Amino acid sequence: MHQPATQPRPSIFYRYRVHPFRRPPEMDGAATEVPVTVVGAGPIGLLTALTLARLGCRCVLLESELQVSQGSRAIVLTRRSQEILHTAGVIAPFLAKGLPWTHGRSFYRGREVYRMEMPHDPDDRFLPGLNIQQQYIEEYLVAAIAAEPLIDLRWGSKVVGLAQDAAGATLRVDTPEGEYELRTGWVVAADGGRSAIRRLLGLRMEGRAYAGSFVIADIRADLGLPTERLCFFDPDWNPGNNVLVHREPDGIWRLDFRLPDGETAEAALEPRRLAERIDAILAMVGRPVPWEMDWAAVYSASTLTLPDYVVGRTCFVGDAAHLLPIFGVRGANTGFQDADALAWRLALVARGLAPSSLLRSYSGERVGAAREICEEAGRSTRFMTPPSEGFRLMRDAVLSFTLSEAFCKDLLHWRTSRPHTYADSPLNSEDGGFEGGVTPGAPLKDVRLGEDEHLYDHLGRGFQLIAFAGPQGPDAALEAVLRAAAEARLPVARLLVSPRPLPGRAERVVLDPEGRIAARYAAGPGAAYLARPDTHVCARWRRATPEGLHAALARACGEG
Amino acid sequence: MLPKILTNAQLEEVYDRIAEALDAVPAERRQLFLAKLALALANLLGDPAKVAQALEAAARDLD
Ligand SMILES: Cc1cc2nc3c(=O)[nH]c(=O)nc-3n(C[C@H](O)[C@H](O)[C@H](O)COP(=O)(O)OP(=O)(O)OC[C@H]3O[C@@H](n4cnc5c(N)ncnc54)[C@H](O)[C@@H]3O)c2cc1C
Numbered sequence: 001m002h003q004p005a006t007q008p009r010p011s012i013f014y015r016y017r018v019h020p021f022r023r024p025p026e027m028d029g030a031a032t033e034v035p036v037t038v039v040g041a042g043p044i045g046l047l048t049a050l051t052l053a054r055l056g057c058r059c060v061l062l063e064s065e066l067q068v069s070q071g072s073r074a075i076v077l078t079r080r081s082q083e084i085l086h087t088a089g090v091i092a093p094f095l096a097k098g099l100p101w102t103h104g105r106s107f108y109r110g111r112e113v114y115r116m117e118m119p120h121d122p123d124d125r126f127l128p129g130l131n132i133q134q135q136y137i138e139e140y141l142v143a144a145i146a147a148e149p150l151i152d153l154r155w156g157s158k159v160v161g162l163a164q165d166a167a168g169a170t171l172r173v174d175t176p177e178g179e180y181e182l183r184t185g186w187v188v189a190a191d192g193g194r195s196a197i198r199r200l201l202g203l204r205m206e207g208r209a210y211a212g213s214f215v216i217a218d219i220r221a222d223l224g225l226p227t228e229r230l231c232f233f234d235p236d237w238n239p240g241n242n243v244l245v246h247r248e249p250d251g252i253w254r255l256d257f258r259l260p261d262g263e264t265a266e267a268a269l270e271p272r273r274l275a276e277r278i279d280a281i282l283a284m285v286g287r288p289v290p291w292e293m294d295w296a297a298v299y300s301a302s303t304l305t306l307p308d309y310v311v312g313r314t315c316f317v318g319d320a321a322h323l324l325p326i327f328g329v330r331g332a333n334t335g336f337q338d339a340d341a342l343a344w345r346l347a348l349v350a351r352g353l354a355p356s357s358l359l360r361s362y363s364g365e366r367v368g369a370a371r372e373i374c375e376e377a378g379r380s381t382r383f384m385t386p387p388s389e390g391f392r393l394m395r396d397a398v399l400s401f402t403l404s405e406a407f408c409k410d411l412l413h414w415r416t417s418r419p420h421t422y423a424d425s426p427l428n429s430e431d432g433g434f435e436g437g438v439t440p441g442a443p444l445k446d447v448r449l450g451e452d453e454h455l456y457d458h459l460g461r462g463f464q465l466i467a468f469a470g471p472q473g474p475d476a477a478l479e480a481v482l483r484a485a486a487e488a489r490l491p492v493a494r495l496l497v498s499p500r501p502l503p504g505r506a507e508r509v510v511l512d513p514e515g516r517i518a519a520r521y522a523a524g525p526g527a528a529y530l531a532r533p534d535t536h537v538c539a540r541w542r543r544a545t546p547e548g549l550h551a552a553l554a555r556a557c558g559e560g
Numbered sequence: 561m562l563p564k565i566l567t568n569a570q571l572e573e574v575y576d577r578i579a580e581a582l583d584a585v586p587a588e589r590r591q592l593f594l595a596k597l598a599l600a601l602a603n604l605l606g607d608p609a610k611v612a613q614a615l616e617a618a619a620r621d622l623d
Pocket of ligand 1: 039040041042043044045062063064065073074075076134157158159160190191192193195196197216297298299317318319320326329330331332333335
């Protein structure tokens with residue numbers, strides 16, 4: 001019998017709520033079949049369930065624990081993650097709680113040797129980084145799910161068995177009141193780095209694990225420092241290793257440092273030793289103040305991914321699909337993009353609106369993204385935790401040069417998690433001769449329209465047609481395209497960008513008097529963009545036609 | 561200050577290549593290997609004044 005902890009987890013800043021286990025109808029003989037079952041209510045499973053529901057797909061969400069994440073774990077949301085949460089309609093509490101930031105500074109031998117500016121465009125709504133603890137990320141998503149009738153979130157429900165067949169899967173679920181079986185059309189494995197589903201299916205990840213271990217410790221202290229990422233290479237108290245400092249909400253600071261080679265996790269977490277090192281870090285940042293410990297853990301870096309994210313009726317997302325180094329904030333941010341890429345496809349497939357082959361392109365796009373990240377993050381990891389003498393010598397050479405030379409400073413900046421462009425996706429249609437704008441496969445670019453108004457605010461659910469009208473309004477050809485979108489078999493939200501007000505239209509009209517949207521999209525009158533429900537562009541035309549739209553929609557649903 | 565000539569991507573690739581080459585050489589032969597590498601690069605550079613500039617930059621901040 002599964003017995004999840006019923007005492008709130010300890011924390012000095014976060015009040016854990018213990019959710020009740022509720023006996024599901026299947027335990028009393030009801031023979032239901034759910035279209036989709038999401039396993040694991042971490043950030044990625046929660047967002048997947050929410051997005052499925054927003055697209056009209058009912059799901060059960062099984063979570064083995066009764067409360068949210070132990071410890072703050074993933075603490076940085078990238079701009080893309082913020083955009084994804086915004087289109088899911090849940091960003092408000094994140095912005096109210098989180099701490100936005102744009103740059104980091106790196107120090108060596110007591111000198112600032114590198115300043116990392118994360119790219120920011122004035123047209124973007126969100127700053128490049130938003131620091132917020134994983135407990136809050138999960139809490140806010142759980143709150144949104146509570147208001148969503150299509151999701152049945154079951155706490156204290158641990159998946160212990162999985163049998164797949166051609167029509168679906170049967171899950172064995174262990175609970176505080178015993179086991180039951182759940183029949184489902186599709187399974188989403190969002191059960192984290194130690195995925196039980198990965199194990200049950202006998203799947204192995206590919207890639208490598210790195211030897212260096214890191215401690216992360218969250219403390220409460222009054223440091224009075226701004227929100228930025230600080231990185232110290234080779235400090236006196238920890239020769240050859242590095243230290244990262246991040247600010248979190250609620251007066252919490254994340255300290256992250258590499259352990260001397262050969263030191264065990266137990267030794268590193270021994271309270272007296274840990275306290276000495278925290279004191280050394282605070283002295284190093286010039287703030288030797290009293291502090292209180294919230295949570296500490298040891299982790300190591302891997303660049304591992306499953307070679308295929310769809311296995312039979314099971315789709316993998318987040319840490320269950322890949323384990324990535326957290327340098328460059330890849331953990332949860334990569335997973336959010338997985339959830340976003342999977343949920344719309346699975347919603348269409350589960351609702352019978354698209355063939356199940358559509359899911360192949362999910363795997364293709366996201367395994368490709370993960371492999372790219374493994375390659376990039378592998379470089380950062382080899383810099384932060386040199387795996388051999390050769391890499392250590394090269395790292396030391398670069399650091400030494402940074403004190404007097406600029407040519408290799410950029411090696412101190414590990415590339416940060418960014419939105420992926422699915423340029424080679426089979427869902428993309430031909431690209432209609434644009435100069436600039438947003439290429440097929442890339443996410444829609446945001447455009448600032450007013451003080452608190454952006455293009456993304458106007459996006460609807462489902463596919464998105466953005467049509468560009470001239471000063472006289474849409475011409476007959478564009479009218480035909482808008483009509484075709486309204487009558488399409490699949491939901492297509494229509495946005496009409498117009499230089500002048502167009503009262504009484506059925507579409508949502510966005511005013512663009514200065515042509516700023518048109519310029520950013522390199523679009524003249526009669527042009528149109530089609531974006532998938534995850535806001536990645538899949539087709540665009542300088543002169544759109546109903547036939548082109550139908551063909552592009554079919555292709556984007558895996559029918560092309 | 562040395563001019564920046566390699567792109568970041570090229571620099572990253574060179575970084576990995578040299579690190580791997582260093583690892584392939586036994587520890588007691590690394591100095592010899594690095595001296596040979598410097599000489600070969602100087603020859604390819606074809607400009608003693610630039611070599612002098614590089615030597616000066618490399619000699620700083622060694623402790
Ligand atoms: C110690 C630690 C520190 C980290 N620090 C950072 C960081 O600083 N920055 C960063 O970006 N990332 C960090 N990460 C990674 C980040 O937490 C993950 O990338 C992110 O949480 C992935 O989300 P997920 O939803 O895929 O998995 P998880 O958050 O792990 O969620 C998986 C969920 O599935 C549930 N579950 C597991 N097995 C079952 C089962 N059999 N049945 C039902 N439910 C199940 C679990 O209880 C859990 O709620 C850290 C991770 C760890 C472990």
